[in-house]
Amino acid sequence: MELTITNLSKRFKDKTAVKDVSLTLTPGVWGLLGANGAGKTTLMRMIADILNPTSGKILLDGKSIHAMGEEYRNLFGFLPQDFGFFQGFTVKDYLEYVAALKDVPARETRKKIDSLLHTLTLTDVKNKKVIKLSGGMKRRVGIAQAMLNDPKILIMDEPTAGLDPGERVRFRNFISEFSHNRIVLISTHIVSDIEYISTKNAVMKAGKILDVGTTDELVKLAAGKVFTCTVPADRMPMYEVQLRIINQRNEGNNQVSIRYLADEARTNDSVLVPPRLEDLYLWLFPQEDSIKEEK
Structure with missing residues (x-):
């Protein structure tokens, strides 16, 4: 299967959101990385x-997906950033409604819903109204509706927004297993959510695909750019101005360990370290330095 x-x-009108993008998606988990305004949501839509x-x-x-029409939609699952629901719907009502829209056979609907409720830890809230759920629970309901028809192609826009660390781990494991013989495309700001489960990643900036590759292949773009060192805590304000610090940790005894990005070492005791996918993301999108996973 190839998309x-x-x-x-x-x-x-006067803005081009996606510019001459060419990409071939094959079975496995694909990460779509890019800053806000990169064109990711437009591409996914x-x-x-x-x-x-x-x-x-x-x-x-x-085959053209537009010409395939319903045949394509029957193979497809989509989680947008925001999904709509009637305010009176309980979780169970909502999933039954979506299953009917997706023509899931009635004999399979209950079993499939019960399975997804269990997998996504929603069984205890199935009779609660969706509108009264926490943000993380609503997101899990959105994930469930996207998977009701057991899609062969699953597109998820910021699926882990609002999920706590434990929920994100369960989501990663679930998606990794689910992606066998399926195409799963995930757009996310939380780079660690796809770093270890993605088959390949596509990096998007200003409407264009900059590069495509495995995590190991892509992080080479940031090779020689990531350093660590230890500095006096009372001099941190100066270093915060001079360096692109991406992580810092208080080591005690008035010492702070920092990880920073630069073309070359900026302190005498700096040590070059192997880059991670988050390092590459922050190197390519410096304006996104503040949008990082909470440590």
């Missing part, structure tokens, strides 16, 4: 056949 995106562009491209095409095994 082939060829020369895809989308313009909105076109893959979901919700938004028509200005130019270019998307083919599933050589």
Whole structure:
């Protein structure tokens, strides 16, 4: 199975959100990395056949997804950043409603819903109204609705927003297992959520795909840019101005260990260290330094 995106562009009046993107998605977990405004959501909405491209095409095994229509939608699951629901719906009501919209056979609906409620730890709240759930629980309900039809292609836009660390671990394990013989595309700011489970990652900036590769291949782009050192705590204000610090830890005895990005060592005791995917993200998107996973 191949989802082939060829020369895809989308313009909105005087703005081009996606610019001549070409990408071939194969089974496995794909990470889509990029800062706010990079064009990720617009690209995903076109893959979901919700938004028509200005130019270019998307083919599933050589067939236009637009021409496939319902056949494509039956294979597809989508979690947008925000999903709608009637305020009176309980979790169970909502999932039954979505299952009916997706033409999930009635004989399979209850079993599938019960399985997803268990997997996503929602069984205890199945009779609660969705509107009264916490942000993390609502997100899990969104994940459940995207998977009701057992999709062969699953697109998820910021799926772990609002999930606590334990929920994110369970989500990663679930998606890693689910992706066997399926295409799963995940857009996220929380780089660690896809760093270890992604088959490949696509890096997107200003509407274009900068690079595509495995985590090991992509982090090489930040090789020679990541350093660690220990500095006096009372001099940290100076270092915060001079260095692009991405992590810091109080070591006691008036010492702070820092991890920073630079073209070359900026202190005498700096040690070059292997980059991680988060380092690459922050190197490519410096304006996003404040949008990092909470440690």
